Amino acid sequence: MKLLADERDIKFVLHEQLRIEELSRYPRFSEFSREICDMVLDQAEKLAEKEFYPTNRKGDEEGCTFEDGQVRVPGCFREPYRLYCEGGWLAMADPPEVGGQGFPFLLGNACLEFLGSANWAVMMYPGLTHGAARLLERHGSRELQDIYMYRMYSGEWAGTMCLTEDVAGSDVGSLRTKAVKREDGSYSISGQKIFISCGMHDLTENIVHMVLARTEGAPRGAKGISIFVVPRLLPREDGILEDNDVRCAGIEKKLGIHGSSTCVLNFGENGNCRGFLLGEENAGMRIMFDMMNEARLFVGMQGLCHANAAYLHALQYAKDRIQGAPVERMKDPFAPRVPIIQHPDVRRMLMFMKSSTEGMRALMHLASYCIDRVRAAQDPGERERFQGYVDLLIPICKSVGSDLGFRVCETAIQVYGGYGYSREYPVEQFLRDCKIASIYEGTNGIQALDLVGRKLTLKRGQLVKNALAAIDEILAKVRTNFNLRDMVQIYDEAQESLIQVTKFFALKGMTDEFHVPLLYAKPYLDLCGDVSMGFLLLWQAHLADRRLREIYRDHNASDDVSRGKVLRENRSAAFYFGKIASARFFINQVLTQAGGRARSIMNNDKSALDIPDHGFALV
Amino acid sequence: MNIVVIIKQTPDTESVIRIAPDNKSIVTEGLKWIINPYDEFAIEAALRLKSKHGGNVTVVTYGPPRVVEALRTALAMGADDAVHVDDPAMKTADFLRVTRALAAAATECDPEIILMGSRAVDYDQGQRGAIVAEMLGWPHLPLAVSLESDGKVVTIERPIEGGKVTLESPLPVLVTLGGSHAIWNPRYASLPGIMKAKKKPLKARKLTDLGLDPADFGPETARIRITSLEMPPQRAAGRMIDDGLDTEGKARELVRVLHEEARVI
Ligand SMILES: Cc1cc2nc3c(=O)[nH]c(=O)nc-3n(C[C@H](O)[C@H](O)[C@H](O)COP(=O)(O)OP(=O)(O)OC[C@H]3O[C@@H](n4cnc5c(N)ncnc54)[C@H](O)[C@@H]3O)c2cc1C
Numbered sequence: 064m065k066l067l068a069d070e071r072d073i074k075f076v077l078h079e080q081l082r083i084e085e086l087s088r089y090p091r092f093s094e095f096s097r098e099i100c101d102m103v104l105d106q107a108e109k110l111a112e113k114e115f116y117p118t119n120r121k122g123d124e125e126g127c128t129f130e131d132g133q134v135r136v137p138g139c140f141r142e143p144y145r146l147y148c149e150g151g152w153l154a155m156a157d158p159p160e161v162g163g164q165g166f167p168f169l170l171g172n173a174c175l176e177f178l179g180s181a182n183w184a185v186m187m188y189p190g191l192t193h194g195a196a197r198l199l200e201r202h203g204s205r206e207l208q209d210i211y212m213y214r215m216y217s218g219e220w221a222g223t224m225c226l227t228e229d230v231a232g233s234d235v236g237s238l239r240t241k242a243v244k245r246e247d248g249s250y251s252i253s254g255q256k257i258f259i260s261c262g263m264h265d266l267t268e269n270i271v272h273m274v275l276a277r278t279e280g281a282p283r284g285a286k287g288i289s290i291f292v293v294p295r296l297l298p299r300e301d302g303i304l305e306d307n308d309v310r311c312a313g314i315e316k317k318l319g320i321h322g323s324s325t326c327v328l329n330f331g332e333n334g335n336c337r338g339f340l341l342g343e344e345n346a347g348m349r350i351m352f353d354m355m356n357e358a359r360l361f362v363g364m365q366g367l368c369h370a371n372a373a374y375l376h377a378l379q380y381a382k383d384r385i386q387g388a389p390v391e392r393m394k395d396p397f398a399p400r401v402p403i404i405q406h407p408d409v410r411r412m413l414m415f416m417k418s419s420t421e422g423m424r425a426l427m428h429l430a431s432y433c434i435d436r437v438r439a440a441q442d443p444g445e446r447e448r449f450q451g452y453v454d455l456l457i458p459i460c461k462s463v464g465s466d467l468g469f470r471v472c473e474t475a476i477q478v479y480g481g482y483g484y485s486r487e488y489p490v491e492q493f494l495r496d497c498k499i500a501s502i503y504e505g506t507n508g509i510q511a512l513d514l515v516g517r518k519l520t521l522k523r524g525q526l527v528k529n530a531l532a533a534i535d536e537i538l539a540k541v542r543t544n545f546n547l548r549d550m551v552q553i554y555d556e557a558q559e560s561l562i563q564v565t566k567f568f569a570l571k572g573m574t575d576e577f578h579v580p581l582l583y584a585k586p587y588l589d590l591c592g593d594v595s596m597g598f599l600l601l602w603q604a605h606l607a608d609r610r611l612r613e614i615y616r617d618h619n620a621s622d623d624v625s626r627g628k629v630l631r632e633n634r635s636a637a638f639y640f641g642k643i644a645s646a647r648f649f650i651n652q653v654l655t656q657a658g659g660r661a662r663s664i665m666n667n668d669k670s671a672l673d674i675p676d677h678g679f680a681l682v
Numbered sequence: 683m684n685i686v687v688i689i690k691q692t693p694d695t696e697s698v699i700r701i702a703p704d705n706k707s708i709v710t711e712g713l714k715w716i717i718n719p720y721d722e723f724a725i726e727a728a729l730r731l732k733s734k735h736g737g738n739v740t741v742v743t744y745g746p747p748r749v750v751e752a753l754r755t756a757l758a759m760g761a762d763d764a765v766h767v768d769d770p771a772m773k774t775a776d777f778l779r780v781t782r783a784l785a786a787a788a789t790e791c792d793p794e795i796i797l798m799g800s801r802a803v804d805y806d807q808g809q810r811g812a813i814v815a816e817m818l819g820w821p822h823l824p825l826a827v828s829l830e831s832d833g834k835v836v837t838i839e840r841p842i843e844g845g846k847v848t849l850e851s852p853l854p855v856l857v858t859l860g861g862s863h864a865i866w867n868p869r870y871a872s873l874p875g876i877m878k879a880k881k882k883p884l885k886a887r888k889l890t891d892l893g894l895d896p897a898d899f900g901p902e903t904a905r906i907r908i909t910s911l912e913m914p915p916q917r918a919a920g921r922m923i924d925d926g927l928d929t930e931g932k933a934r935e936l937v938r939v940l941h942e943e944a945r946v947i
Pocket of ligand 1: 225232233
């Protein structure tokens with residue numbers, strides 16, 4: 064049973080909604096075609112089903128082990144990691160000049176839906192490596208690229224991102240790791256990093272850390288941070304690898320992603336750790352931000368991945384599990400017992416999961432598509448416009464993907480009942496693995512601040528205006544569809560509520576009540592997420608409605624009976640019907656709440672601010 | 683070594699199969715298609731032979747335009763070229779006729795060895811390999827779970843009740859592959875492989891191209907016809923003995939049911 068990700072819906076988003084094939088009009092993607100796209104997706108799914116998923120539970124149970132400074136990953140991770148690297152997946156969306164395969168980023172993330180759903184913990188290793196290699200590609204000297212980048216893009220060596228310290232979590236600017244310039248131009252690095260994903264492991268011979276640190280006399284805060292390339296083993300001129308004084312002092316025991324090592328790393332305990340500056344001194348945060356968008360999208364994708372697997376598993380379970388009588392014969396002890404999918408409350412939960420997952424999928428892939436357009440655009444105006452969409456979408460993708468993904472996992476457990484809570488079934492692991500996504504790569508609270516504090520005000524609000532204009536253009540077509548007019552109306556009201564709150568924030572930002580937008584930044588972000596997904600699902604409903612009507616016409620199905628027959632017998636018809644149902648459910652169940660949520664923000668309730676700290680509880 | 687692999691595209695083994703309203707075929711609309719898993723073992727075996735002895739691997743298949751996907755996938759795995767046999771006259775041809783066309787297409791490539799899956803996961807007739815060998819007058823080594831060759835002789839192992847038997851044959855020979863995914867571990871197409879596959883030669887062949895007469899493929903020539911398909915019967919739901927009885931009562935009822943209704947004791 065294929066229960067990792069809904070391939071049909073992925074193809075719907077890629078081909079029918081975003082028309083990925085049309086990217087081939089750009090020179091960068093000139094070799095790309097629909098046929099190739101589908102072959103790549105097929106292989107990703109196969110690799111995920113046959114190699115990744117079978118190691119998911121095992122990796123969770125075995126976890127990583129720490130002994131004598133060495134970290135061992137679950138042994139069963141070796142094979143999927145090897146196949147992934149050998150197949151060229153690690154750099155599939157990077158240009159051929161750096162050893163990549165040159166596929167659209169969107170296709171890369173579509174493949175991640177299968178692979179990440181199958182085993183997120185394994186995906187962490189190449190995921191981190193990719194981010195680090197990309198920093199080298201964008202900002203590394205030729206020499207650094209030659210030594211490190213190619214080996215990382217091929218997966219021969221791994222990489223990490225070392226930001227966090229005990230005093231510097233969300234507040235990265237407070238970090239203390241030191242970098243002292245040496246005579247040969249390199250730097251001596253010393254300090255401790257914590258929570259470093261894949262900081263030490265035995266999948267690769269060498270690990271290349273991207274370390275944020277402070278040079279001597281650097282300004283305080285984020286402005287005084289530089290970024291360094293710090294390999295665990297330093298290649299000498301003759302190619303021999305020398306110890307570079309990076310030690311792992313332990314790994315975390317944690318709720319989920321047990322197969323991904325989370326390490327305490329000590330740099331330069333013996334004063335022998337060398338690092339190489341990336342870009343210029345004090346440019347560390349700017350450089351880091353450069354790959355932040357993709358890293359945050361990766362984490363949003365994580366939420367989507369767990370939601371994928373959780374939904375499809377719950378759906379299958381609901382079809383199999385027999386419990387209770389049908390609603391019409393609830394009190395009749397002689398009534399046959401039915402699969403729980405026949406109970407209205409279970410169907411509601413499944414629809415919540417289906418529509419949320421599909422909404423998230425469209426959201427993530429829209430962002431990926433915009434990233435492709437930024438990379439491929441030859442016209443600076445086009446590039447800037449799409450960059451604007453990306454900037455706006457990223458905090459929403461990261462936060463909605465992780466939070467809603469978690470809700471979907473939780474609902475999957477609910478559908479399973481007691482069995483879902485038990486380790487014997489897979490859904491509890493999806494929930495545990497998912498939780499971290501709302502925390503790392505900037506907590507969702509920090510994402511909300513990024514959205515409200517930075518993105519809304521960028522270019523004096525132009526980003527939002529451009530996005531609304533783009534939405535309007537697409538909706539113009541949807542508005543002509545008579546079948547969808549009730550949904551369009553609810554959407555319009557929800558969007559209007561969002562605009563009202565946006566204006567409210569802009570006004571408050573100029574008064575001494577500027578902390579109100581901070582207080583409600585997260586609910587505002589959630590509202591943005593709902594409206595964006597509502598828009599995307601509405602757009603999908605429009606496309607699906609057209610296709611469904613074509614199918615009915617082809618089958619001469621003009622009345623309910625004959626249409627019912629088509630729906631039973633024709634897979635595509637059932638799929639498109641399901642797409643419209645997703646939109647209808649989401650718009651009626653979620654978007655109708657937008658007005659209330661807007662009100663909850665604009666009521667200007669400051670109880671959470673006014674209450675004295677000891678008023679929370681006398682403890 | 684010149685190797686031909688004859689493959690078939692079948693519905694994904696995970697698909698839910700539904701019978702079409704004509705009761706003689708299945709609903710193919712919206713179905714996901716794969717290379718028959720046993721044929722994938724054959725491709726893997728061919729690529730291993732090639733990496734040892736050099737040469738050329740050609741994949742051959744028959745079917746509507748969608749089967750080109752299967753050919754491209756085989757090319758992405760590492761095959762060198764492909765032949766797609768299709769002809770309007772073959773729409774109504776039976777299994778034997780189709781096999782004749784495939785044998786002709788394979789012969790055109792002048793192979794020293796032909797590899798095929800021992801069976802296809804769709805109709806599971808398990809005959810095609812034997813038929814092709816018979817048509818060519820070649821030896822047939824069936825159900826291979828291993829395959830070696832020194833370039834002149836081919837040696838295979840096939841499982842038999844309680845053990846394995848080793849068979850060998852000089853070239854040319856036709857081998858059908860048995861075993862399992864775990865035994866053959868067919869390779870995945872790599873991403874560079876997929877890009878290269880696009881540029882590899884893929885020939886389309888009609889019956890006349892193969893020196894065959896379309897008139898020999900009409901519906902009246904069919905020796906086998908499918909008259910109807912049906913699903914396996916649904917298993918009846920189990921019965922719980924409860925009826926508000928105590929343990930002893932339940933046991934007595936169980937014995938009664940086993941004795942009188944099921945008649946097993
Ligand atoms: C499994 C795992 C893997 C990780 N991998 C990496 C990695 O590879 N590299 C790396 O560098 N780090 C990594 N981290 C660290 C992670 O990024 C941090 O945990 C995260 O940024 C939050 O920092 P913190 O834990 O110190 O929490 P804190 O910063 O203490 O935050 C606690 C709470 O306060 C809130 N908060 C903090 N400041 C503000 C503010 N200004 N306004 C509003 N709310 C605020 C937060 O939203 C949060 O809810 C990882 C962590 C884990 C658990």
